[in-house]
Every structure is written in structure tokens, then in C-alpha cells.
Amino acid sequence: MNTKINLSNLILNNPIIPASGTFGFGYEFSKFYDLNILGSISLKGTTPEPRYGNPLPRIADCSAGMINAVGLQNPGIDMVIGEEIPKLKEVYQHQVIANVAGSSIDDYLACALAFDKCDAVGILEINVSCPNVAHGGIAFGQSEELLSALIKKLKQVIKKPLYIKLSPNVSDIVKMALVCEQAGADGLVLINTLLGMRIDLKSQKPIIHNKMGGYSGPALKPIALRMIYQVYEACSLPIIGCGGIENAEDVIEMMLAGASAVQVGSANLIDPYACSKIIKNLPRVMKEYQINDLNEIIGGAHDGK
Amino acid sequence: MLNQSNQKITCQQIRIISNERLAKDIYKMALASSLQALPGQFINIKIKDVYLRRPISISKIEKDYFEIIYKIVGKGTRILSTYQKDDYLDILLPLGNGFELVKNKQVLVIGGGIGIPPLLELIKQLSTNNKVTFLIGLNDIEEHIYQEYQPLVTTINKSVSFQGNVIDYLNNHHLEYDYAYACGPMPMLKALQNYLKVEGQISIEERMGCGFGACVGCTCQTKQHQYKRICVDGPVFRIGELDLDEY
Ligand SMILES: Cc1cc2nc3c(=O)[nH]c(=O)nc-3n(C[C@H](O)[C@H](O)[C@H](O)COP(=O)(O)OP(=O)(O)OC[C@H]3O[C@@H](n4cnc5c(N)ncnc54)[C@H](O)[C@@H]3O)c2cc1C
Ligand SMILES: Cc1cc2nc3c(=O)[nH]c(=O)nc-3n(C[C@H](O)[C@H](O)[C@H](O)COP(=O)(O)O)c2cc1C
Ligand code: FES
Numbered sequence: 001m002n003t004k005i006n007l008s009n010l011i012l013n014n015p016i017i018p019a020s021g022t023f024g025f026g027y028e029f030s031k032f033y034d035l036n037i038l039g040s041i042s043l044k045g046t047t048p049e050p051r052y053g054n055p056l057p058r059i060a061d062c063s064a065g066m067i068n069a070v071g072l073q074n075p076g077i078d079m080v081i082g083e084e085i086p087k088l089k090e091v092y093q094h095q096v097i098a099n100v101a102g103s104s105i106d107d108y109l110a111c112a113l114a115f116d117k118c119d120a121v122g123i124l125e126i127n128v129s130c131p132n133v134a135h136g137g138i139a140f141g142q143s144e145e146l147l148s149a150l151i152k153k154l155k156q157v158i159k160k161p162l163y164i165k166l167s168p169n170v171s172d173i174v175k176m177a178l179v180c181e182q183a184g185a186d187g188l189v190l191i192n193t194l195l196g197m198r199i200d201l202k203s204q205k206p207i208i209h210n211k212m213g214g215y216s217g218p219a220l221k222p223i224a225l226r227m228i229y230q231v232y233e234a235c236s237l238p239i240i241g242c243g244g245i246e247n248a249e250d251v252i253e254m255m256l257a258g259a260s261a262v263q264v265g266s267a268n269l270i271d272p273y274a275c276s277k278i279i280k281n282l283p284r285v286m287k288e289y290q291i292n293d294l295n296e297i298i299g300g301a302h303d304g305k
Numbered sequence: 306m307l308n309q310s311n312q313k314i315t316c317q318q319i320r321i322i323s324n325e326r327l328a329k330d331i332y333k334m335a336l337a338s339s340l341q342a343l344p345g346q347f348i349n350i351k352i353k354d355v356y357l358r359r360p361i362s363i364s365k366i367e368k369d370y371f372e373i374i375y376k377i378v379g380k381g382t383r384i385l386s387t388y389q390k391d392d393y394l395d396i397l398l399p400l401g402n403g404f405e406l407v408k409n410k411q412v413l414v415i416g417g418g419i420g421i422p423p424l425l426e427l428i429k430q431l432s433t434n435n436k437v438t439f440l441i442g443l444n445d446i447e448e449h450i451y452q453e454y455q456p457l458v459t460t461i462n463k464s465v466s467f468q469g470n471v472i473d474y475l476n477n478h479h480l481e482y483d484y485a486y487a488c489g490p491m492p493m494l495k496a497l498q499n500y501l502k503v504e505g506q507i508s509i510e511e512r513m514g515c516g517f518g519a520c521v522g523c524t525c526q527t528k529q530h531q532y533k534r535i536c537v538d539g540p541v542f543r544i545g546e547l548d549l550d551e552y
Contacts, residue, residue: 021520022519022520023519024518024519024521028518028519029519031313031314032314044521052524052526052532053521053524055551056511056512056523056524056525056551057511057512058512058514058521058522058523058524059357059512059513059514059523060512061355061356061357061381062356063356064356065356066356066357066514068514068520068522070520070521070522073521073524073532207512217356218356268515268519269357269514269515269519269520270351270356270357270358270515271316271397272314272316272397272515272517272519273316
């Protein structure tokens with residue numbers, strides 16, 4: 001049975017990657033299980049300067065998911081490279097995916113250049129889809145011109161593979177994916193959170209201090225599947241699928257839609273062992289559906305496959 | 306960082322021994338687990354039909370079971386109240402830092418509303434080595450389910466002899482103490498942090514995504530602008546440590 005996946009020359013033992021923002025900088029999860037079983041790890045979104053993030057409450061519960069408005073709290077690129085990644089390296093031997101956030105091309109460049117020099121990083125994930133800060137990059141994810149300019153600029157100087165994490169809050173995801181491809185991106189991460197809101201009936205005001213936030217969890221899965229499916233039809237970049245994954249069956253479903261690997265987000269918050277359970281169950285589910293090599297099912301749901 | 310238990314956080318299926326109504330909308334649940342936890346620590350419960358786990362404090366720790374006391378305030382706690390004896394709950398525990406126990410002090414323990422339960426095990430453990438005064442603030446005497454701990458009681462309505470919040474009570478009574486512990490609604494903790502002149506510890510609540518440090522959904526700041534996650538760096542903090550004004 002083969003679960004090994006090649007993502008732009010980063011070899012993953014299996015396609016399971018904890019998603020950015022739901023796994024911190026990884027090392028704190030080593031108290032739950034041996035992190036080395038993970039295909040890779042996507043780190044918390046990093047900006048050039050430390051950020052406190054948004055005021056509380058930042059979290060609201062929803063049916064089939066949750067809303068977060070953390071607002072990219074992170075210690076800043078220098079701390080991430082100087083302290084967080086070294087701590088992670090002590091407990092994790094594979095390369096990680098560095099999630100880069102910012103509000104201007106210069107912000108993205110500053111972080112991406114620093115991560116590009118970092119041996120522990122295998123892929124740069126450019127987050128142009130954070131809905132939680134005024135200039136959280138979502139502007140880049142919603143404008144073809146800005147997105148194209150950003151990717152071209154990064155490609156000129158960055159050597160490591162660049163994956164663009166796109167926002168589902170657009171009217172045409174395929175168009176955005178094609179912009180990435182044409183600008184020279186190496187892969188895509190589909191999808192980030194949907195913009196959502198909850199209102200507290202007692203106070204009759206939004207629960208989240210920032211009013212809106214990113215909706216994630218199982219409710220996202222059909223939307224992610226549809227977007228991955230559409231993008232896979234039109235664009236040849238490798239896709240990391242993300243949105244609502246809870247179990248090994250969901251992983252197979254995402255791969256059939258066209259994902260080469262997957263990221264598991266909110267599920268880690270409900271069950272810190274979520275990724276380890278998915279990895280443990282994957283061979284059993286592969287057997288159940290007579291899948292011998294995961295590489296063979298990527299895009300399998302498409303006509304003519 | 307206060308008192309950390311050395312018990313590893315685990316995810317367990319725990320059997321319900323009892324789930325009884327104590328007062329209007331207030332329930333006590335006993336759970337069959339020999340938990341090595343500290344007063345002030347909490348658990349995070351997966352409740353059917355709601356997505357996020359619900360954090361509830363441990364209110365009593367015995368050899369082969371522990372208890373929680375919870376109030377129905379929404380969908381999750383309402384469903385929790387419908388679980389029956391011998392049902393199982395998926396629980397992540399123990400979480401957070403507990404209270405640090407002092408010795409040979411005159412201790413004042415102040416609880417407000419549903420902030421009282423986490424103080425009950427604390428009082429039990431403090432009583433061996435300290436002189437403890439327990440003051441609770443309630444909306445109505447009907448919520449008084451803590452008789453066995455013999456607290457001083459003040460209520461917001463006129464149901465007991467003294468009417469007012471805990472600060473009003475302290476302003477009108479002379480209590481001797483040189484150390485304080487408190488848990489309750491944020492306005493009460495804010496007021497106490499300004500009012501109390503002694504050292505002590507407070508426990509705070511916030512909406513949580515995970516309860517174990519992964520999502521930074523619960524971050525607050527110290528007065529020196531350091532970031533603290535309430536779930537792993539708290540929920541117990543030293544009085545004066547946090548900047549509560551942003552709440
Ligand atoms: C560390 C800690 C210890 C707690 N201990 C107790 C306890 O011993 N007894 C008790 O009755 N309650 C306790 N609470 C509060 C309890 O978690 C909430 O009342 C409960 O989650 C409400 O869930 P619900 O679905 O009924 O309400 P809803 O309002 O429908 O819940 C919606 C969302 O808001 C969150 N939420 C709502 N109110 C609060 C609150 N006050 N604090 C944190 N999250 C909230 C819920 O977890 C959920 O994610 C504690 C909270 C924390 C953080
Ligand atoms: C609490 C929280 C914080 C997040 N932070 C980030 C982030 O910093 N950068 C990012 O690209 N995505 C972030 N995300 C989005 C996730 O990585 C993921 O794309 C999204 O949650 C959908 O996956 P899920 O349904 O499996 O959770 C965050 C999500 C959550 C729930
Ligand atoms: S609730 Fe997730 S970090 Fe505290």
C-alpha cells in the first residue's frame with residue numbers, strides 16, 4: 001500500500017497536514033503524539049512584525065463548524081525563525097509548510113525571503129485569504145491584478161515552491177486559480193475559511209468582537225470539494241485540499257476531487273488526536289475501497305479518469 | 306504560571322454516575338474517573354449536536370470520581386442536562402493551571418454566580434492549612450446550593466439580609482484576610498482586581514476554540530503586554546497580572 005505523495009519535491013509519507021492556525025507551531029502537539037507520523041505541518045500564519053490579533057471574543061460556535069477571528073496573532077517572523085521553528089525541529093524531522101501573511105507586497109516579501117533561507121521549510125504557503133484583519137491579504141485573494149503582481153514579485157526572488165492559499169469568498173475560484181498558474185505559482189491550497197457571523201440573542205449583537213470571522217469545519221467540505229473539482233478541471237497546479245476534513249474517508253473524497261494532499265484544520269481543535277487517528281485509519285479505508293496507491297486516485301472523480 | 310498538574314491531557318470516554326438538577330437551570334454531574342487534577346482546572350466536553358467542546362470547571366475531586374456543576378445558558382449546556390446516568394461523555398482533561406495553594410493564611414475566597422463551582426474543591430483543600438472565609442454573590446437566594454460550604458451570601462435582589470454585589474458586601478463588613486481567591490463574571494473580577502489590596506489569584510472564563518492552546522482564540526494580555534492564552538497559561542492568574550480593562 002502506498003500513501004507517499006510528492007508535492008513539488010517535498011515527499012510526504014502520507015497526505016495529512018495539520019492546517020495553518022489550528023496547530024500553533026506544532027511542538028505543543030508533541031505531548032499528544034509523535035509528530036513524525038504527519039506528512040507535513042502548516043505553521044501559524046506569520047507576519048513581519050509580532051501581532052496581538054483581534055480583541056475577544058474571537059470564537060463562536062456554529063452548526064457544523066465554528067467562526068474564528070483570531071486576526072493572525074503571531075510572534076513575528078524573527079521569533080518564528082529564531083525560536084518557534086527550532087523548538088519544532090526538536091520533535092519533528094520532516095520539512096514544514098510556512099504560512100506567510102501580510103498586508104502589502106513588502107510584508108509578504110519580507111517573510112517569504114526569511115522562510116526561503118530556512119532549511120526546515122519545504123514549501124511556502126502564501127495566505128491571500130485571511131478574512132480577519134483589515135488588510136489581511138484577502139484583498140490580494142480577491143483581485144486578479146493584485147494577486148498576479150504579488151506572485152510574480154515573489155517568484156523573482158523565492159527559490160522554494162510557492163503555494164497560494166485561496167479564499168472561497170470570490171465569485172469565480174477558477175479564474176483566481178488560473179491567475180496563480182499564469183503568474184508562476186507552484187501549487188494551490190483550497191480553501192481558507194468562508195466569511196461568517198453569529199449574533200447573540202441576549203445582547204442582540206454579533207458574538208465575535210470583530211463582528212465577522214472565518215467559518216470553518218465540516219460545513220465547508222462540500223464547498224471545498226466543489227472548488228477543488230472545478231479548479232482541477234481547468235488548471236494543472238497541484239492542489240492541497242482543505243475544509244471540513246474529519247476522517248480518512250474525507251481525505252479520499254478530497255483526493256478524488258483533485259487534491260494531491262490535504263490539510264486538517266478545525267478537527268484538531270475538537271480532538272487533538274484528529275490527525276493521528278486519520279493517519280491510523282487511512283490504510284483500513286484504502287483497503288475498504290481497494291485503493292493501493294493514493295497517487296492513483298488524485299482527480300479520480302473526473303470524467304475520463 | 307501557577308500550579309500545573311503533571312497528569313497528561315487525555316481524551317477519555319467517561320461514564321456519568323449522576324446528572325441531577327440542584328436548582329433552576331443548575332445541574333451537578335458526577336463522572337467516573339480517577340482524575341489527578343487540581344482545584345481550578347477544567348475539562349472540555351464533547352456534547353452531541355454542538356460542534357465545539359464546552360469547558361466546565363472541576364468542582365470536586367474524589368478518589369474514583371469527580372464532579373462538575375453547570376448552569377444551562379444555551380444549547381450545549383441544555384443538551385448536557387439531558388444526559389442520563391450510565392451514558393458516556395467524550396472529555397478532554399485535565400486542562401489549564403489550577404490554583405496555587407497557600408499555607409497559614411487568612412484566606413478570603415470570593416465567588417460570583419457560576420464562577421462558584423471551581424472554588425469548592427479549592428476551599429476543601431485550603432481548609433487544612435488556612436483560616437478560610439467564603440463569600441458568594443448570587444442573583445437570588447434560590448441559586449444557593451452551596452450550604453455545605455457555609456458561605457457568607459449576598460444577593461442582587463432582596464432575598465437575603467444583605468443586598469448588593471460582593472464589593473458592596475466587602476465595603477459594608479469588616480472581614481480579616483491577607484490572601485484572596487476569586488472566580489466569577491468579568492465585571493466582578495475587574496472590580497475586585499482594583500479593590501483588593503492583598504495578594505491572590507483569580508480564575509477567568511472566555512469563549513474557547515480548543516481549550517488546550519492550539520487556536521489562540523482565548524488570548525488576553527498582561528499589564529506588561531505579554532500574551533497569555535487563558536486555557537493553558539490560565540485560567541488562574543495572579544491578581545493584578547492581567548490587563549482586564551480591554552474586556
Ligand atoms: C475555563 C472555563 C471554566 C468554566 N466553568 C464553568 C462551570 O464550572 N460551570 C458552568 O456552568 N460554566 C462554566 N463555564 C462556562 C461554560 O463553558 C459556558 O457556559 C458554556 O460553554 C455555554 O455553552 P452553551 O452551548 O450552553 O451556550 P452557548 O451560548 O449556546 O454557547 C455558544 C458558545 O459560546 C461559548 N460560551 C458561552 N458562554 C461562555 C462563557 N461564559 N465562557 C466560555 N465560553 C462560553 C460556548 O462554549 C460555545 O462555544 C466555564 C468556562 C470556561 C472557559
Ligand atoms: C482558529 C483558526 C485559525 C486559523 N488561522 C489561519 C492562519 O493563520 N492562516 C491561514 O492560512 N489559515 C488559517 N485558518 C484556516 C485554516 O487553515 C483552514 O483553511 C480552514 O479552517 C478550513 O479548514 P477546516 O474546515 O478543516 O478547519 C485558521 C482556522 C482556524 C479555525
Ligand atoms: S482556546 Fe484555543 S488556545 Fe485557548
